[in-house]
Amino acid sequence: MNWESYVRKVVPYTPGEQPKKTHMIKLNTNECPYPPSPAVQKVIAEFPYERGRLYPDPTADRLVGAIAEYYKVDKQQVFVGVGSDDVLAMTFLTFFGSDKPVLFPDITYSFYDVWADLFRIPYETVALDDAFHIRTSDYERENGGIIFPNPNAPTGVAMALSDIRKILDANRDVIVVVDEAYIDFGGESALALIDEYDNLLVVQTYSKSRALAGSRIGFAIGNAKLISYLNDVKFSFNSYTMDHITIEAGRAAIRDEEYFREITQKIISTRERAKVELKQLGFTFRDSASNFIFATHNEMPAEQIFKALRERDIYVRYFNKPRINNYLRITIGTDEQMDALYQALKEILPC
């Protein structure tokens, strides 16, 4: 089979388990423990299904418009995609065309190196310091672009806006992408800097703080020229990616500011309580500004805890990777779910 030699062979990203048990406690993929806004329910219930025969609006104008309004930017500054993964993949394809390496942290979102490999983009990872912080001085060197999450994943550690500014100031000639999947849980958004830096792209998602992982909505905000290049590539890939219901659900969700504040505040409160509880149980972790805590235990190996929890139908995330293979990434669930977790941990951990 000679055709095999022309196949693009890749090592695909492995998403977190999506077990289908009814009674499990799912704290492994950073989903929101609360349902989407009731406004989303209304949109779905009232959707005129006959419209399904027609192509959706390729520009997703009503969704783009609602996001632009919410963040007080022009529509021309907003790009939407099928989850932030789609937005980030398009970003790699569009902007990382240099033969110099793209830089990102060694401990970070595990899709970055997958996209780089897929699109044959050279890259180098930059080690976080031992406290899991990004050292801005490490990014003051020749490169083909920079990307990092803030707060970082899976560490949960947030970076100050002043540090992001340092990286931007040292890198005016390449695109700097700040991946803000978890920003609504406590970080400072780099959106404050987009008017100042034409090479800054901020990416966010509906999958966490908007409780809509199931709808697949991500977006990027930056200067209009960046967005127009992204759209050109997107329209060269697939014109119609956002379906009718998704466009309307996304619009409804972002306009329900009150509900958004309510659920993010609840998650933050539960997280702060989790910090106390987990510490008491013998875990240590860096301060998290996200909807998860990345923790290591003083006595029991992470993998062992991971397996013991799974036997109790409690799913957290374990990465068998250098430097982090003794950590668990625990998504913040409801208070009830977290209580069940603490109870299970009390049973599992050595007294």
Add this chain to the structure above:
Amino acid sequence: MNWESYVRKVVPYTPGEQPKKTHMIKLNTNECPYPPSPAVQKVIAEFPYERGRLYPDPTADRLVGAIAEYYKVDKQQVFVGVGSDDVLAMTFLTFFGSDKPVLFPDITYSFYDVWADLFRIPYETVALDDAFHIRTSDYERENGGIIFPNPNAPTGVAMALSDIRKILDANRDVIVVVDEAYIDFGGESALALIDEYDNLLVVQTYSKSRALAGSRIGFAIGNAKLISYLNDVKFSFNSYTMDHITIEAGRAAIRDEEYFREITQKIISTRERAKVELKQLGFTFRDSASNFIFATHNEMPAEQIFKALRERDIYVRYFNKPRINNYLRITIGTDEQMDALYQALKEILPC
């Protein structure tokens, strides 16, 4: 702005107009004139919106399973994507990695050269004969892969399975993709050949015969090894592309065989009547096996007719491209819509 030099600059695909008038007759993007199956309505109406907080099944197993069942193949032989455009883009990226040119017709789906340009894939177009037929002998030469629609777009001309077999026999060492967006309106599907040819990939869509352009569902069927390579690339791009509602809507639609037969039969009947009517109005066209007719008028230039129809809020598709710039692609609508079209044409055309 030095970053501009690293941007992937492309000439994006231009989709057909999606005007938003309420009283227009829309015969320009080959949508189905009938609503989706009532089973789709039920799925949407009954969707438990709370599930929206969770990621969908990344394997879209329930959709893949329903498609596999319908076409009597293994689940491992089915790949799904966000419309057939997504499936085809992934196909280009996965399989067209040779430095020899990919071959496709000069008159064909206008996305092929866009994808080739986007992914820097070398290609050559092969001229259709004057009757708009693919000459199989033109494809008996060294190449990096072959793709063509059957029936072809925008011509509507179908190719016999025996001809497809000739192309396959001459090209065992590259991937041959048959893009069957319009197959349900009269062509012979190459699915009959997938067990014989491990290098054959058949791509279909829900956007035409399944009346679900708005849901964005496409799929590919081929041998399990091809599908697994496609999935590797897809999972390297975006793990979660098919949302909950889409998975269930797609499943419901393909299981409603009766409704599918009813609407495709109606479209075929309307098309056959359109052939008579358009001929009487002075149009000539090749026999169409699709849900559109690609016609040229004996006296009036196509662009002029296109504009005159648009003034009457009747939208058809006009391509300002070599060899076809005197043709209109007219989607088959309902009988009532087609009657309005004939009436308008009678007013526009010289007696």
